[in-house]
Amino acid sequence: MSTILTNASSGSNVNIGLVLQGGPDGTKEGTENALALQGLKDACLPSLPTSSGYQYKSCTSHTYTPQSETLGAYSGLIPSKTGENDFMMALGYFPSKAIQTAANANGNKLFGIVDFEFTPPVGNIVSVMFSEDQIGYLAGLVAGEVAKSRGGKVAVIGGVDQPSVRRQVNGFGSGVKIACSTCIAYGLYSGTFESDPKLIKTVADLLTDKKVSVVFNAASIFGTLTLKNLTTQQGIYAIGSGSDEWVTNWAYGSVPGIDKCPAAATER
Secondary structure: OHHHHHHOOOOOEEEEEEEOOOOOOOOOOOOHHHHHHHHHHHHOOOOOOHHHOOOOOEEEEEEEOOOOOOHHHHHOHHHHHHHHOOEEEEEOOOOHHHHHHHHHHOOOOEEEEEOOOOOOOOOOEEEEOOOHHHHHHHHHHHHHHHHOOOOOEEEEEEOOOOHHHHHHHHHHHHHHHHHOOOOEEEEEEOOOOOOOHHHHHHHHHHHHHOOOOEEEEEOHHHHHHHHHHHHHHHOOEEEOOOOOOOOOOOHHHOOOOHHHOOEOOOOO
């Protein structure tokens, strides 16, 4: 954060905008939203410590939440709030197009996005990336161990076929191979991260037909809703990623299907 603040337009106060993920989970414990809000609270202080190297005396934070987790929900939100901030940060794939639009139109401002990388890079957008292959590998280890006594077939649902998702998918396959050398691992890409009831049912039916016993979600909301289908209707075990799905998808363990969730989250 100190590097970003140093590079922002000079002044006694810096304005930071955090664009949260939309959807029903909001700021529940265990979500990326909750963690991002805590980070913003810790970093953006009314009185910035001079010992940290900031050129600003104070920081003012603004938070914005779209109505839903879709590309369209961010399209008007981010560009319209750019004027209020020196730096704006968003989370995940869905705000990517809006962030790029705002960055292209405001070359003097800085932007950031978590879990998405632009190719080619955009000069005034910082991409915060994690080792997705390690996330997938951990999920693969768990899936392989669970599947050993449950038919030996596992699967990973990828969303849009992009580098960060491919790293999770490939890491998952490597983890499965280490945990269960005789297991069969299937991988598929839905082509979307958004809710698509018809496609969700198609994917769930396909995995059921393959007699898969454990499924890993690398497809955001699409995968989350598919996991809900598989655990409650098909009895297939599920592993989530990106947020604690025991909290979000399974409402703190209070809804059907939680008994089929051996590792509700493979958090970073």
